C-alpha cells in the first residue's frame with residue numbers, strides 16, 4: 001500500500017472534495033496543514049515545487065505528486081476503488097461522469113471563486129460571481145429534476161460517482177456566498193441522499209446535524 | 211398583493227420529504243416549510259427567537275425542529291421545548307415561533323399568512339395531480355401570464371399545441387391543451403420573482419419528462435429581456 005499525503009487547508013472546498021474521497025474510500029492518509037489563509041503558503045517556493053500553479057489541494061501517493069482537484073479524484077478512484085463504483089468505466093456512464101466532473105471545474109469555478117471572495121475576503125466581484133454561480137446551480141437542478149423523473153438519484157449513474165462528489169460542495173456551501181437552497185428542490189433532495197452515504201463527513205459551513 | 215386570508219402555495223408536497231425543512235419566501239415574508247417524521251407539514255416564520263437564525267437552516271428530529279445555531283428545539287406548535295445550554299430549564303411559554311395555517315391539496319403545500327381570527331378563503335381545488343416541478347424565475351406574475359398565453363405545450367408524439375390559460379385565482383392558474391391539463395400554483399416571492407409549482411393531471415404520466423423540459427425552456431422565455439417594442 002502506497003503512502004498518501006494530502007496538502008490541505010480545512011476551509012478550502014477543493015481540499016474538502018479530496019478529503020471526502022479519501023473518507024468514502026476509507027484510505028489511510030497523512031494531512032499536511034498549509035497556511036493558505038492568511039499566509040498564502042501554497043504560493044511559496046516550497047509548495048510551488050510540488051504544484052507550479054501555487055494552489056491546493058496537492059496529493060502525494062507514493063512517488064506520484066498530483067495537483068488539480070478533479071485529477072486527484074479520478075486518480076484515487078482508479079487506483080484505490082477496486083469495485084470501480086466512483087469512476088465507472090462503461091463508456092456511456094464514463095462520459096457522463098466526465099461531463100459533470102468537468103462542469104465542477106468549469107461552470108462552477110465561479111461558485112468556488114464567489115465563496116473565496118465571501119469567506120476569505122479576497123478581491124473579486126461577488127455579485128457577478130453569484131449571478132454566474134446561480135446559473136450553474138440552475139443547470140444542475142434542471143438536470144436532477146429530469147434524473148428524478150427518470151427514477152435516478154445521482155448525476156451520472158445509478159450510484160454516486162466522482163461527478164456527484166465534485167459538484168456537491170458548491171451547493172452544500174452555497175450559503176457561504178449568499179445563495180440559499182430555496183430555489184433548488186432537486187438539489188436539496190440530492191444533498192440529503194449524499195449526506196447519508198457511509199463515510200460522508202462535513203466541513204465548516206456544512207452543518208453536522210447532531 | 212394578495213389578501214392575507216388567501217391560501218398561498220409554498221412548495222410541491224413531494225419536495226418536502228418527511229424529516230426535512232426548506233425556506234420559502236412569500237411577498238417578502240421569509241418562511242420555513244418543514245415536515246415532521248409523521249408526515250405532517252408545518253409553515254412558520256423563518257426566524258429563531260434566540261438570535262434570529264433562519265429555522266430553515268435547522269434540522270428536524272421526530273416532531274421537533276431544532277435551530278442550527280445553538281440547538282433550541284421547537285414542537286409542532288412552535289413552542290420551544292429544549293435549550294441545550296440549559297437542559298434542566300423549564301422553557302418559558304413566551305419562547306415561541308409564529309406559526310401559520312397549513313393545508314395540502316392537489317400535491318401542493320398551502321399556507322395562509324393570517325391569524326386564525328380572520329375568515330379564510332376556501333382552499334383551492336386542484337384535483338389529483340402529478341408533480342412536474344417547481345420553477346423559479348425572475349419576473350413579475352403579470353409578465354408570466356403574458357408569456358404563458360403564448361406557450362406551446364408538449365402533448366405527446368413530439369407534437370405541441372397552444373395552451374389555453376385560465377386564471378382561477380391569483381394563486382391558481384390552469385393551462386389546457388387537448389387532453390392535457392396543467393395546474394400551476396403561483397408563489398409570489400417578490401415584485402420580480404415568482405415560483406411556479408407545476409402539476410399535470412393523472413392521465414399525463416408519460417408526458418412528465420417533456421413537461422419538465424417545457425418548464426425549463428419557459429424559464430428562459432420568462433427571463434428574456436423585454437424589448438421596448440413589446441412594452442409599447
Ligand code: FES
Nearest residue numbers: 258260261277280
Ligand atoms: S439562534 Fe436559534 S438557538 Fe440560538
